[in-house]
Amino acid sequence: MTSTTPQIEEIKDLPEVISLLPLRNSVLFPGSIIPIDVGRPKSVKLIEEAIAAERPIIGIVTQKDARTEDPSAKDLHEVGCAVRILKVIKLARDNYSVILQGVVRIKIEELVSDEPFLQARVSELAEIHPVKLEAEALVANIKETARKLISLVPELPREAAALLDSVNEPGQVADLVASNLDIEPAEKQEVLEAFDVSERLRKVLTLLTRQLEILEIRERINTQVQEEMGHSQREYVLRQQLKAIKGELGEIDDENAEADEFEQKIAEAKMSEEAEKVAFKQLNRLKQMQPSSAEYTVTRTYLEWLVDLPWSVSTEDQLEIGTVRDVLNEDHYDLEKVKKRILEYMAVLKLNASKKGPILCLVGPPGVGKTSLGKSVARAIGRSFVRISLGGVRDEAEIRGHRRTYVGSLPGRLIQALKRAGTNNPVIVLDEIDKLGHDFRGDPASALLEVLDPEQNHTFSDHYLEVAFDLSRVMFIATANTIDPIPPALKDRLEILELPGYTRQEKLAIARRFLIPKQIGDHGLDREDLALTFSDDAIMEVIDSYTREAGVRNLQREISSVIRGVAVKFVEDELSGEVEIAAKDIPDYLGPQKFMPEMADRTASPGVATGLAWTPTGGEIMFIEATAMPGKGGLMLTGQLGDVMKESAQAAMSYLKSHFDQFGIAAEALESRDIHIHVPAGAIPKDGPSAGVAIFSALVSLLTGRCIRADVAMTGEITLRGLVLPVGGIKEKLLAAHRAGIRRIFLPERNEKDVVDVPEEIRSEMEIIYAKVVDDVLAGALEDAKAD
Known part of the structure; x- marks a missing residue:
């Protein structure tokens, strides 16, 4: 900080003409004492001449452009400072060090001479003093701000604050602070030229505040940098110490051991050329990074994924068709279509080893063994098995992965599954593919298009890896409960294999061969002192009276409940030796029957017909009820029916009204009464055209007073001409009818081809009648009219 004497010795008589010493990059204020080096020829001559004078007075002015070597009057500011030369030290020839003290502001009125140095006629500038209170407030603000600034600059001497406190005259305070601020010479010149002390104080306060803000920001930045540097240095020192300790223990051989290990793994992985x-x-x-950096961890994780993937690792397929067939039959009963397709693929693979894997989609109700079949296929052909659950997946990145720019990014589920499998030709089950969602994060079903296309998946690119991986050798098996929610583009890439529900005899066989032995083993009852068996009647009792399903999942639960009850009795020493569960014992373990045969009761009155419906969980029987009441021939529909089903009811009613005399119905019966059609289970939505024939039959039964046979069910769409059109889900509907004890079925004539898929044992126990028009249905479904 430039030293300043609090009391400036005034110049009694300022000479009219004084010598001018130009300064390049500094401004001298009254009261300031500064040393300067003099080396320019004119300046040296000025100093040498002034040494001889007693207490010489010269003028100091600042150049407008510091690069001007020999300034003239136009190159100098008009306002400068009259100074007293306190001391002159000769450093070398034509080079002096001069200590100057500023005394008073001066203004150059006229240049008198420029040889041998500049001389000018000058005048002293008088200050305009401010209002006392305003000056005191400005001085107080300047001093407070200056103290804060001094605290942020440790290079300043401790005397700086004391020196500031010793000056009280407003103009001197402004000059003292301005002379010591680290600002541009032009800004200091503006302060020097401010004759109004109030204006000068404001200028200085503005400059001082700006300088304080700069220093505070710089201090904040320095603190942050020092903290970061301190953390990094501390981590570096600790790592070096850890390295030294490991070296002493003999646990480290080479600082590049990790890089060498990666290099070896890359060579062993036999990746593609691109990868x-x-x-x-x-x-x-990675070799050029510090282990402490965040980027090091990201790159290291990426390399770990690359080297851990099975680029060239594959399992050898079991190509003996007989062995594959035996394993499939050992794990699953029936499901002949799927087994046939797997055997076909293995036969082709045996003939052509480069054959790409099939992309199958098993569609069927819950509990028929879709997911477990995938595991069985993998075991049969000797491949690794991985299951990917797609239910509720809504983000495309779940399939294709996240880009490495995101924190915590990972590859998609497919690449993760391949890493878990450890081979590049596993069996991957895409479970619940019909339950994929989509939102603003993307459509995972669209991301699967590349995965499930044999023409594209040999170059599948995950967003995380960003290199192609060959999925063509993977055998994909998708599962779904219904095919409708799957987008058409994705459905086109799948080979659909439908798995209908099981018959009663198939459930009996599955329970005997798989469910009962497994549950006995799981509950610890496969013991030498206990031989637990189930009679066929007991299993049938559970199937008929305690379950209503297309699969066997609930059957397994009920059998498990029976075995748990046996376990309790065995532990309490109530049972031992050979124990057979009979049909009469089932209620003791499972309670009263959950499902009762109600066909005869439900159809014992006119106006009730039994229809057949298809649901995602298999087939179901559906009762159609109709009743009449006084009215004007209106039609009311209830039971939460969809638009298509309502239209079927309207079509049936229109055909009946246009042919009432053909069925022996009086016109007054239709005109004077309203008809109400209701489909029970009103909380469940129902839709579709296949109930048209059943609705028509219920209407005719109601209006003729003839009941529909209790063992009859029907399905088919009706037209306004009375034709019976084909419908879908025939196998599931026939299985549902068989479970319900129905023995006579009316089907559309054009559905005869679909009955081939129904097991022979079901067809042999049921009478299937094919109808072309509704009259064919009425002839075999209505009972004979009862005599009054």
Whole structure:
């Protein structure tokens, strides 16, 4: 800080003409004492001449452009400072060090001479003093701000604050602070030229505040940098110490051991040429990074994924068709279509080893063994098995992965599954593919298009890996309960295999061969002192009276409940030796029957017909009820029916009204009464055209007073001409009818081809009648009219 004497010795008589010494990059204020070096020829001559004078007075003015070597009057500011030369030290020839003290502001009125140095006629500038209170407030603000600034600059001497406190005259305070501020010479010149002390104080306060803000920001930045540097240095020191300790213990051989290990793994992985190029590029980057940096961890994780993937690791397929067939039959009963397709693929693979894997989609109700079949296929052909659950997946990144720019990014589920499998030709089950969602994060079903296309998946690119991986050798098996929610583009890439529900005899066989032995083993009852068996009647009792399903999941639960009850009795020493569960014992373990045969009761009155419906969980029987009441021939529909089903009811009613005399119905019966059609289970939505024939039959039964046979069910769409059109889900509907004890079925004539898929044992126990028009249905469904 430039020293300043609080009391400035005034110049009694300022000479009219004084010598001028130009300064390049500094401004001298009254009261300031500064040393300067003099070396320019004119300036040296000025100093030498002034030494001889007693207490010489010269003028100090600042150049407008510091680069001007020999300034003239136009190159100098008009306002400068008259100074007294306190001391002159000769440093060398034509080079002096001069200590100057500023005394008073001066203004150059006229240049008198420029040889041998500049001389000018000057005048002293008088100050305009401010209002006392305003001056005191400004001085107080300047001093407070200056103290804060001094605290942020440790280079300043401790005397700086004391020196500031010793000056009280407003103009001197402004000059003292301005002379010591680290600002541009032009800004200091503006302060020097401010004759109004109040204006000068404001200028200085503005400059001082700006300088304080700069220093505070710089201090904040320095603190942050020092903290970061301190953390990094501390981590570096600790790592070096850890390295030294490991070296002493003999646990480390080479500082590049990890990089060498990666290099070896890359060579052993036998990646594709593209992947290997990327891996070595990332490895070279890793070698140049500090282990403490965040980027090091990201790159290291990426390399770990690359080297851990099974680029060239594959399992050898079991190509003996007989062995594959035996394993499939050992794990699953029936499901002949799927087993046939797997055997076909293995036969082709045996003939052509480069054959790409099939992309199957098993569609069927819950509990028929879709997911477990995938595991069985993998075991049969000797491949690794991985299951990916897609239910509720809504983000495309779940399939294709996240880009490495995101924190915590990972590859998609497919790449993760391949890493878990450890081979490049596993069986991957895409479970619940019909339950994929989509939102603003993307459509995972669209991301699967590339995965499930044999023409594209040999170059599948995950967003995280950003290199192609060959999925063509993977055997994909998707599962779904219904095919409708799957987008058409994705459905087109799938080979659909439908798995209908099981018959009673098939459930009996599954329970005997799989469910009961498994549950006995799971509950610890496969013991030498206990031989637990179930009679066929007992199993049938559970199937008929305690379950209503297309699969066997609930059957397994009920059998498990029975075995748990046996376990309790065995532990309490109530049972031992050979124990057979009979049909009469089932209620003791499972309670009263959950499902009762109600066909005869439900159809014992006119106006009730039994229809057949298809649901995602299999087939179901559906009762159609109709009743009449006084009215004007209106039609009321209830039971939460969809638009298509309502239209079927309207079509049936229109055909009946246009042919009432054909069925022996009086016109007054239709005109004077309203008809109400209701489909029970009103909380469940129902839709579709297949109930048209059943609705028509219920209406005719109601209006003729003839009941529909209790063992009859029907399905088919009706037209306004009375034709019976084909419908879908025939196998599921026939299985549902068989479970309900129905023995006579009316089907559309054009559905005869679909009955081939129904097991022979079901067809042999049921009478299937094919109808072309509704009259064919009425002839075999209505009972004979009862005599009054």
